[in-house]
Amino acid sequence: MGLIQIIKALSDETRLRILNLLRQGELCVCEIETILGITQSNTSRHLNKLTYANIVEFYKKAQYVYYKINEDILKRYSFIKEILDNELIREELYRTDLEKLRRYRESKLSCDDLRRNKVCFEEENQNLFIE
Amino acid sequence: MGLIQIIKALSDETRLRILNLLRQGELCVCEIETILGITQSNTSRHLNKLTYANIVEFYKKAQYVYYKINEDILKRYSFIKEILDNELIREELYRTDLEKLRRYRESKLSCDDLRRNKVCFEEENQNLFIE
DNA sequence: ATAATATATGAATATAAACGAATATAATCA
């Protein structure tokens, strides 16, 4: 759990996208995978790496596993906070992801709805819609 | 020259060691390789990566190539400065490297001397000595 | 108990990264 390991964990776009979402509050795995449009197994693996680097932590509730940012590590390694708060916002991709998250939260739908494909993000305009 | 590329460039111990040295001022390739005890080809390749990520820049003078940190990028991406100034100092390895650099500078020897093996760093105590 | 669902993991593959040894290139020195 050294410095290099933390920097390596941050050196991947998908993981930065995940952290960008988690900065807004905890999410379960299926919410992350649906919002980012990546596979379940890939999501799990990236979260595993972030956990191992101690950047995120999780707790289980029913069948879900909720991940959240380890706030202690943001305090200890302020450069992580710096990246998440000041760098990601500059790039379109991360802003778009946050917009999808916002729409999902606004919709008041659950992650069950997400998985049952009642909810999708259209590719073209990132709108959340119900089938 | 995006964010990911910069973070990737920082996610390697050898490159952090190089940047740690360069933070004290410019150095030519052979000085870096001798102080860090890594091969010439490896040094060159890591410097190439740092250059490509725009973290360092260089100029040529006679047969030497001098590398230095690109101060503009430290201003633009303050997390880099944060890592170099506040994180590296916490680890023994980087402190030892700086100590070697200090002894080399104190010795007033040139990088020609380094290469001609008039100067070595003993493994055990990191002392600079002249053969 | 059985079925369905959320998550993790094993296995396979593809791609990238790190490294040493040898070679190429370019500048300097004798």
Place this chain on the structure above:
DNA sequence: TGATTATATTCGTTTATATTCATATATTAT
């Protein structure tokens, strides 16, 4: 000019990383 030196680059090898598919595990719902 020819020899030496500093640096970059190529090649081959090894290791690490990202990804997908399929399967295992555990929890919930019926």
